[in-house]
Amino acid sequence: MSQREVDALTSGARHQRLQTLFRNCALAVLNTGNETDNAAAIFDAYHDFSINVVKRTRGLQLSIRNAPRSALVENQMVEGIRQHLFAVLRDIIYIGTEIEDPSRYDLTSTPGITDAVFQILKHARVMEPGVKPNLVVCWGGHSISREEYDYTKEVGYHLGLRRLDICTGCGPGAMKGPMKGAAVGHAKQRLSNTRFVGLTEPGIIAAEPPNPLVNHLVIMPDIEKRLEAFTRLGHGIIVFPGGAGTAEEILYLMGILLDPANKNVELPVIFTGPADAAEYFNEMDRFLRLLFGDEVSKLYNVIIGDAEEVGRQMSRAIKRVHRARRKTGDAYYFNWLMRVPPAHQQPFDVSHDSVAALRLSKTLSDAELAVQARRAFSAIVTGNVKDNGVRMIARHGPFSLHADKTLVDALDHLLRSFSAQGRMQLHGEYKPCYQVVTQGG
Numbered sequence: 001m002s003q004r005e006v007d008a009l010t011s012g013a014r015h016q017r018l019q020t021l022f023r024n025c026a027l028a029v030l031n032t033g034n035e036t037d038n039a040a041a042i043f044d045a046y047h048d049f050s051i052n053v054v055k056r057t058r059g060l061q062l063s064i065r066n067a068p069r070s071a072l073v074e075n076q077m078v079e080g081i082r083q084h085l086f087a088v089l090r091d092i093i094y095i096g097t098e099i100e101d102p103s104r105y106d107l108t109s110t111p112g113i114t115d116a117v118f119q120i121l122k123h124a125r126v127m128e129p130g131v132k133p134n135l136v137v138c139w140g141g142h143s144i145s146r147e148e149y150d151y152t153k154e155v156g157y158h159l160g161l162r163r164l165d166i167c168t169g170c171g172p173g174a175m176k177g178p179m180k181g182a183a184v185g186h187a188k189q190r191l192s193n194t195r196f197v198g199l200t201e202p203g204i205i206a207a208e209p210p211n212p213l214v215n216h217l218v219i220m221p222d223i224e225k226r227l228e229a230f231t232r233l234g235h236g237i238i239v240f241p242g243g244a245g246t247a248e249e250i251l252y253l254m255g256i257l258l259d260p261a262n263k264n265v266e267l268p269v270i271f272t273g274p275a276d277a278a279e280y281f282n283e284m285d286r287f288l289r290l291l292f293g294d295e296v297s298k299l300y301n302v303i304i305g306d307a308e309e310v311g312r313q314m315s316r317a318i319k320r321v322h323r324a325r326r327k328t329g330d331a332y333y334f335n336w337l338m339r340v341p342p343a344h345q346q347p348f349d350v351s352h353d354s355v356a357a358l359r360l361s362k363t364l365s366d367a368e369l370a371v372q373a374r375r376a377f378s379a380i381v382t383g384n385v386k387d388n389g390v391r392m393i394a395r396h397g398p399f400s401l402h403a404d405k406t407l408v409d410a411l412d413h414l415l416r417s418f419s420a421q422g423r424m425q426l427h428g429e430y431k432p433c434y435q436v437v438t439q440g441g
Helices: 001-009 014-028 039-045 081-099 111-125 146-161 179-188 223-233 244-259 274-293 292-299 309-330 352-356 366-385 387-396 404-418
Strands: 051-055 059-065 135-139 165-168 196-200 216-220 235-237 271-272 301-304 398-402 434-438
Touching: 001 014, 001 081, 014 039, 014 051, 014 081, 014 309, 059 196, 059 216, 081 111, 081 216, 111 223, 135 146, 135 223, 135 244, 146 165, 146 179, 146 271, 146 274, 146 309, 165 179, 223 244, 235 244, 235 309, 244 274, 244 292, 244 366, 244 404, 271 274, 271 309, 274 301, 274 404, 292 309, 301 309, 301 398, 352 366, 352 398, 366 387, 366 398, 366 434, 404 434
Parallel strands: 135 165, 135 235, 165 196, 196 216, 235 271, 271 301, 398 434
Antiparallel strands: 051 059
């Protein structure tokens, strides 16, 4: 790293903000393997943790104090954790010195935001221009049953046998299982140069620390750019059962695929889980049809209890993606031709006031309803697991989500089913961070 980049973490006006951001993300990485999804609890437990960058002319050194002991073996840092730690340093400095510089990137415009997403991924070296499309994005919950976790591994295994790489949100549960299964499939095929890409952002990394399988960790500036990175980097998307975060991802994706400008974009989507997950996907399908009409069901395929069929269908679909990219001239490694609606790109600052201002109504267009619903679930994720959100709820009580009568029952029922199935948090009884209010109520 240059002296200018190191200076950003050690001196100057931005030093304190970037140092705090780096400290929190570094603590999350060092906490890998300790099962908790409460960011506030992690930061409180290690309030005396510190990490400082020490300048060296031949590079840099990290001075770490009071880190979680699980990061060490025989007083030496685990190599995978060390690599993730330097990935955090790389991305936090790059975002702070380059991406957030308004003279370099216009983060208020669609082209500027997309270019920033591209440059962060390029800087992290996760894109492979000479490789045919083979990256499958896997979404799903961090809090899932053992049966569901084993199923995600089985799906990953069949993807790995078909020489497909994996990209997830980098955490535990449905983000770890596909990578673990694919690693076995890759080993059987004697593949060595494989990608297990983990995309995260500062607000969520403490609640979902990188799992050990991730060999390309990327920190995106916020959830919106993280979601755009998933959809532009991946060649197909598999959705496993999850909670509010998975619903947020689904709504973001539907908002893109429902855009008429993306009518001819090849991006295969499969919803899948073991037999016991059938009702989960029935609930999600009913909710999506209520929001957007029956036509939305054409945008995804539901496969229950057949991991091998998921592998077969995704492999065939990615071959179609390859042909489509060749025909249109779009890059194999980044989906430039896909249009992301501008409202999906703008960061949503979660607060009690901003959440109360959301309106979920069938009078909205599909595009606007997708944005409003996605933000509602983003607020729930914030209140459930993010440090600032957990503290916000503790101080001021639950968020109020406003929906009209045709949606309020469906939304409340969906959220209650997530809670009843244990999808909202890893441990303990779940206390909702939200209340659903009838429009005008």
